[in-house]
Amino acid sequence: MQTAPTETDFLVIGAGVAGLRAAVELAPAGRVVVLAKREVTDSATQYAQGGIAAALGDEDEIGLHLQDTLNAGDGLCIQEAVKVLVEEGPERIEELIQWGTEFDRDGTRLAFGREGAHSRNRILHAHGDSTGREILRALYAKAKMLSSISVFEFEFSTGLLTDDGRVCGVRLITEKGEEGAIAASAVLLATGGVGQLYRNTTNPPVATGDGVAMAFRAGAEARDMEFIQFHPTALYLKNAPRFLLSEALRGEGAYLRNGELLRFMPKYHEMAELAPRDVVARAIVHELEVSRMKDPVVYLDLTHLDEAHVRSRFPRIHSTCLRFNIDIATDLIPIRPAAHYSMGGVGTDLDARTSVAGLYAAGEVACTGVHGANRLASNSLLEGLVFGARAGKKMRDELRKGPARKQAAPRAAYSNGPVESAHEEIVREIQDLMWRDVGIVRTAQGMKRAIEQLTQLAPKVSHPHTRRAWEAQNLQSVGLLVARAALARQESRGAHYRTDFPAHDDAKFLKHSLISAESVRFA
Ligand SMILES: Cc1cc2nc3c(=O)[nH]c(=O)nc-3n(C[C@H](O)[C@H](O)[C@H](O)COP(=O)(O)OP(=O)(O)OC[C@H]3O[C@@H](n4cnc5c(N)ncnc54)[C@H](O)[C@@H]3O)c2cc1C
Numbered sequence: 001m002q003t004a005p006t007e008t009d010f011l012v013i014g015a016g017v018a019g020l021r022a023a024v025e026l027a028p029a030g031r032v033v034v035l036a037k038r039e040v041t042d043s044a045t046q047y048a049q050g051g052i053a054a055a056l057g058d059e060d061e062i063g064l065h066l067q068d069t070l071n072a073g074d075g076l077c078i079q080e081a082v083k084v085l086v087e088e089g090p091e092r093i094e095e096l097i098q099w100g101t102e103f104d105r106d107g108t109r110l111a112f113g114r115e116g117a118h119s120r121n122r123i124l125h126a127h128g129d130s131t132g133r134e135i136l137r138a139l140y141a142k143a144k145m146l147s148s149i150s151v152f153e154f155e156f157s158t159g160l161l162t163d164d165g166r167v168c169g170v171r172l173i174t175e176k177g178e179e180g181a182i183a184a185s186a187v188l189l190a191t192g193g194v195g196q197l198y199r200n201t202t203n204p205p206v207a208t209g210d211g212v213a214m215a216f217r218a219g220a221e222a223r224d225m226e227f228i229q230f231h232p233t234a235l236y237l238k239n240a241p242r243f244l245l246s247e248a249l250r251g252e253g254a255y256l257r258n259g260e261l262l263r264f265m266p267k268y269h270e271m272a273e274l275a276p277r278d279v280v281a282r283a284i285v286h287e288l289e290v291s292r293m294k295d296p297v298v299y300l301d302l303t304h305l306d307e308a309h310v311r312s313r314f315p316r317i318h319s320t321c322l323r324f325n326i327d328i329a330t331d332l333i334p335i336r337p338a339a340h341y342s343m344g345g346v347g348t349d350l351d352a353r354t355s356v357a358g359l360y361a362a363g364e365v366a367c368t369g370v371h372g373a374n375r376l377a378s379n380s381l382l383e384g385l386v387f388g389a390r391a392g393k394k395m396r397d398e399l400r401k402g403p404a405r406k407q408a409a410p411r412a413a414y415s416n417g418p419v420e421s422a423h424e425e426i427v428r429e430i431q432d433l434m435w436r437d438v439g440i441v442r443t444a445q446g447m448k449r450a451i452e453q454l455t456q457l458a459p460k461v462s463h464p465h466t467r468r469a470w471e472a473q474n475l476q477s478v479g480l481l482v483a484r485a486a487l488a489r490q491e492s493r494g495a496h497y498r499t500d501f502p503a504h505d506d507a508k509f510l511k512h513s514l515i516s517a518e519s520v521r522f523a
Contacts, residue, residue: 004152004174007183008033010395011170013157013211014190016045017132017384018363018391020139021092022188025392027146030399033182035155035172037467040140041133042206044192044364045381048132049316050115050246051123052385053378054089057112060120062086069379072117072276073372074494075510076224081369084350085379085386092385093124101138102126114251115377116274123378129246129316135381155180156467157210160187160218160359167218167358173467186358186398188391189215189346190384193364194228194478196427196471198339199435202234202244208471209478211365215346216477220354222515223367224344225478226486229375229495230440231340232256232280235333236297240324242338245300245317247377249328250274252313255301256284257332259291264298278374278495281337285440288336299332337440341380343371343495344485347514352391358398362391369512373494423472426460429453430475438483442498447487454480485513488520 009030012019019034026032036042055065065086070077097103103124104111112121126134143149154175161169161181169183191211195203216222233249233256234242250256250273255263268283269275275283288296302310307329311318314328321328345367352360352368363384370383433453437446454476461473491505492498504510511522 002150002152003176004033004035004150004155004180004182006181009185009399010188011035011182011184011186012188012190013170014192014363014365015040015140015151016043016190016192016363017135017139017381018388019188019190020136020143021385021388022190022362022392022395023143023149024139024146025389026395027148029396030148032149033184034143034149034151035157036151036153037156037210038206039153040151041136042204043136044204044207045132045136045384047202047204047244048135048381049129049244050248051113051125051131051378052093052135052381053115053118053122053376054093054124054382055086055120055122056090056093056110056124057120057122060122062090064119065089065122068117068119069370069376070372072374072376074374075372075504075506076494076512077372078369081350084390085370085383088386089382092382092389096135096138096385099138099142101135104128113248115247116250116280117271117276117376123248123251125248127315128312129248129314132381156470157214158464158470160214162218162356165357167356173470185401186360186395188352188395189359189361189365190363190388191365193342194482195339195342197431197434197475197479197482198439199431200234200242200336200338202231202242202338202340208474210471210474211361212345212481213474213477215354215356215359215361216481218356218359220356220359221347222344222481223347224373224485224512225342225481225515226489226496226513227343227371227373227494228339228482229277229341229343230281230337232277232284232337233300233335234338235321235324236336237324237334243320244338244340245333245335246314247277249300249302249314249317252302252310253305255304256280257299257301258287259293259296259298261299261332276374277377278497281440282497284337297334297336300335301332302328303330303332305329341375343367343373343375348387350390351394352387353394360391360395362387373496423461423466423468426457426472427468427475430457430472430479434479434482438479438486440497442486442496444487444498444500447483450483451480451487454483481515484520485515488522489513
């Protein structure tokens with residue numbers, strides 16, 4: 001197997017939609033190294049089901065997509081960023097189609113689905129419910145055709161190298177388990193989300209917040225970390241993963257029913273099952289709390305819809321649930337909410353630049369401001385494409401600033417071997433306390449307890465020597481960022497809900513949280 005070089009022009013950490021799209025943009029300008037910490041297929045992009053939003057339909061307008069995104073963001077979207085997203089989105093998608101992405105069609109015309117809080121049918125999907133997998137396939141195939149791009153799997157980056165305040169490369173645990181370093185003129189973090197902070201999550205195992213933690217250690221600003229989206233409908237069965245049951249199911253007409261099999265969403269919101277995700281997630285939490293069931297669940301019900309249509313529209317969800325003896329067309333599906341998406345992240349400008357020179361971020365690791373306090377469904381694959389491409393364009397300029405500093409040769413050997421049980425336990429402890437105290441419904445008391453417990457864990461994760469130990473350290477530090485920002489925001493907004501401050505406080509908090517080692521400020 002080919003080993004990663006010690007020097008390149010551009011370094012992209014992450015091989016999901018954002019990283020691969022950036023790499024394609026960078027390819028004509030120089031050598032591009034893309035790193036993934038596991039297989040390329042182990043990413044949120046590969047997991048994405050429902051689709052990708054863009055105002056491409058005859059009945060749709062870019063202005064409507066803009067407005068729906070702003071509405072979902074609950075006052076905190078950065079309008080210029082949303083404008084870039086919705087205006088450049090259609091072109092990025094046309095490009096994807098040219099590169100071979102096969103979106104589903106009605107005859108020859110693109111088929112547009114509907115999802116929660118969208119005012120038009122504008123969700124493109126592929127193979128029914130395998131949109132992310134199809135986009136990743138096409139992007140990876142495109143990247144493979146470009147000789148200046150090299151993709152390396154199982155290369156785990158642990159930290160950023162800086163020279164005179166400018167990021168000039170990364171440290172890593174190589175595929176062989178050795179310590180390594182790669183120097184580059186610019187580094188893009190495209191490392192995905194933080195879902196593994198929570199006991200119940202739809203996210204893949206790679207979503208341990210490594211990018212946010214690395215950027216924060218290098219002095220970059222973390223923005224809006226308190227806003228974690230909890231997806232209302234993840235499969236809830238003992239010994240089954242929290243498999244996502246896409247919002248598109250509700251878009252096709254699925255109902256939510258409580259333990260008594262009564263439909264409950266109409267009493268919580270006028271859009272019923274298609275209300276914003278945070279509203280649906282909290283309604284479910286409330287129904288679970290008042291349920292008399294021993295291990296309460298609510299159900300997703302598609303039994304009133306055409307059976308054949310359900311099976312053909314959602315082949316992947318259908319076959320996955322069948323593995324657990326549930327036929328989604330004829331059975332009620334037990335569900336509970338799960339952590340799904342991080343609206344916050346490393347703060348960037350419209351060109352994906354962070355507050356540290358030479359360091360860029362795109363995709364879920366970044367906070368461009370397009371999602372505000374709550375993400376509109378199917379806007380994140382689009383964000384990865386649009387801002388991945390913008391990052392690539394801007395990073396080309398860095399090459400003119402001179403060659404990257406050469407880095408020292410590999411030093412220590414790391415362990416690639418079996419996971420250490422001590423770190424596994426720490427990760428579980430973090431996931432449990434975050435779920436309990438910094439989850440869907442928050443209180444000051446709970447968040448203070450979480451901060452205290454996370455702080456106490458710091459010495460136990462301070463000298464990482466394995467990949468899992470690094471992940472434990474990253475989760476501990478990102479957990480602290482989420483909890484500190486959430487405690488400081490003394491209001492409820494978007495996905496951040498506190499029982500002690502249940503209303504908006506626009507006077508004090510219609511602002512972004514910016515976290516440094518010392519404080520959380522709002523600006
Ligand atoms: C189940 C599920 C369904 C979803 N459905 C949709 C949907 O229908 N529509 C939509 O718009 N969005 C959806 N999302 C969200 C969307 O998929 C993600 O936000 C998006 O794919 C993130 O892309 P990314 O490129 O930022 O990161 P990812 O695709 O997660 O890629 C991250 C990459 O970074 C690498 N990496 C991480 N840490 C390191 C490290 N330390 N060293 C080296 N490499 C590292 C990983 O190996 C991986 O290659 C869904 C998410 C999930 C989990």
